Amino acid sequence: MQDGRTTLSKFLIDTLDRKPGPQSQIGLSALLIDVAASIKTISAALTKGALAGNYGSAQSVNAHGDEQKKLDLATNDIFLQHCEWDGLLAGMVSEEMEGVYEIPEAYPRGEYLLAFDPLDGSSNIDINGVVGSIFSVLRVNGESGEAGFLRPGREQVAAGYAIYGPSTMLVLSVGNGTHGFTLERDVGNFVLTHSDIRIPEDSCEFAINASNERFWEPPVRRYVQECKDGRSGCRERDFNMRWIASMVAEVHRILMRGGVFMYPRDFKTPAMQGRLRMLYEASPMSFLVEQAGGMSITGRERILDVKPRALHERVPVILGSKNEVARIGRYHGEYDRGEDKPYTSPLFNERSLFLPDPV
Numbered sequence: 001m002q003d004g005r006t007t008l009s010k011f012l013i014d015t016l017d018r019k020p021g022p023q024s025q026i027g028l029s030a031l032l033i034d035v036a037a038s039i040k041t042i043s044a045a046l047t048k049g050a051l052a053g054n055y056g057s058a059q060s061v062n063a064h065g066d067e068q069k070k071l072d073l074a075t076n077d078i079f080l081q082h083c084e085w086d087g088l089l090a091g092m093v094s095e096e097m098e099g100v101y102e103i104p105e106a107y108p109r110g111e112y113l114l115a116f117d118p119l120d121g122s123s124n125i126d127i128n129g130v131v132g133s134i135f136s137v138l139r140v141n142g143e144s145g146e147a148g149f150l151r152p153g154r155e156q157v158a159a160g161y162a163i164y165g166p167s168t169m170l171v172l173s174v175g176n177g178t179h180g181f182t183l184e185r186d187v188g189n190f191v192l193t194h195s196d197i198r199i200p201e202d203s204c205e206f207a208i209n210a211s212n213e214r215f216w217e218p219p220v221r222r223y224v225q226e227c228k229d230g231r232s233g234c235r236e237r238d239f240n241m242r243w244i245a246s247m248v249a250e251v252h253r254i255l256m257r258g259g260v261f262m263y264p265r266d267f268k269t270p271a272m273q274g275r276l277r278m279l280y281e282a283s284p285m286s287f288l289v290e291q292a293g294g295m296s297i298t299g300r301e302r303i304l305d306v307k308p309r310a311l312h313e314r315v316p317v318i319l320g321s322k323n324e325v326a327r328i329g330r331y332h333g334e335y336d337r338g339e340d341k342p343y344t345s346p347l348f349n350e351r352s353l354f355l356p357d358p359v
């Protein structure tokens with residue numbers, strides 16, 4: 001398929017509907033077209049900015065206690081309206097809703113489950129920064145309600161995100177590579193512009209919220225310290241650091257030019273395993289990254305093999321260029337086996353003097 005000539009619908013018909021065998025998923029292309037329609041509507045709303053009067057807080061909190069912005073709720077409704085009617089879904093889960101959204105009786109139920117974060121990185125909204133939407137599609141497996149969603153990410157039949165930047169892009173995988181489409185605004189089509197994206201295996205760029213450093217585990221501190229040591233340290237080359245505070249923007253950069261993104265396990269809030277949510281952040285992004293030749297782990301396990309136990313479960317995330325992520329995984333192994341001498345000091349472990357008392 002040719003970059004610049006293929007629309008999203010042509011791509012999906014060719015990839016899913018005309019291919020017999022395991023890749024053939026009846027109705028999946030139609031569902032993804034509805035997801036793309038939600039994204040176009042959200043893109044149009046975001047482009048209006050403050051003129052549309054939907055900036056600011058909605059004066060409510062979501063299931064995780066995060067403040068909801070008016071746009072978090074508006075974009076959630078856009079996804080529901082575009083996807084509930086088509087007879088393709090059996091249920092939806094979103095960052096902004098506590099439980100499973102049941103398909104209204106007026107509409108037929110279908111064979112797929114959709115999990116989504118309608119507006120990722122929404123703290124960037126008020127500063128006109130980059131935000132995104134993330135989605136994940138599973139096929140129903142006989143289990144209903146929450147249990148139907150609580151499956152390892154390797155079972156996803158499709159995953160993707162939209163990035164609302166200077167241009168709006170939809171990046172998607174249905175299990176045959178990761179492909180990027182750019183919204184041609186005046187026509188309203190998503191056009192294939194980045195086919196078969198490949199993440200470089202090596203990189204000199206990492207992204208992490210460095211203000212959490214004192215709460216990180218030793219293997220992460222070791223990796224970041226070595227990057228900061230640059231050419232005078234054991235890595236013998238200089239590294240660059242980035243932090244946009246929007247997972248979509250970080251993952252997009254990594255898909256375009258490589259790098260590592262980390263929101264690792266930390267002890268800032270000991271009750272939480274990580275910051276990012278499994279079903280609609282870690283799992284779909286890991287699917288896209290692996291389909292582009294990258295790697296995605298918790299530090300100790302492949303994320304796509306982790307079975308979530310709750311709809312809004314959080315998980316540590318380390319993803320990106322294969323050789324760098326493998327190195328961080330190795331550091332976790334060395335630390336766990338007690339082989340990582342300089343970082344096994346009590347000052348760097350879970351009972352460290354630098355950490356707050358558990359809550």
Ligand code: F6P
Pocket residue numbers: 120121122123209245246247248263276
């Ligand atoms: O909810 C997720 C998120 O907004 C991610 O998109 C982003 O990577 C992260 O939170 C930003 O976290 P922090 O507020 O620690 O910078």
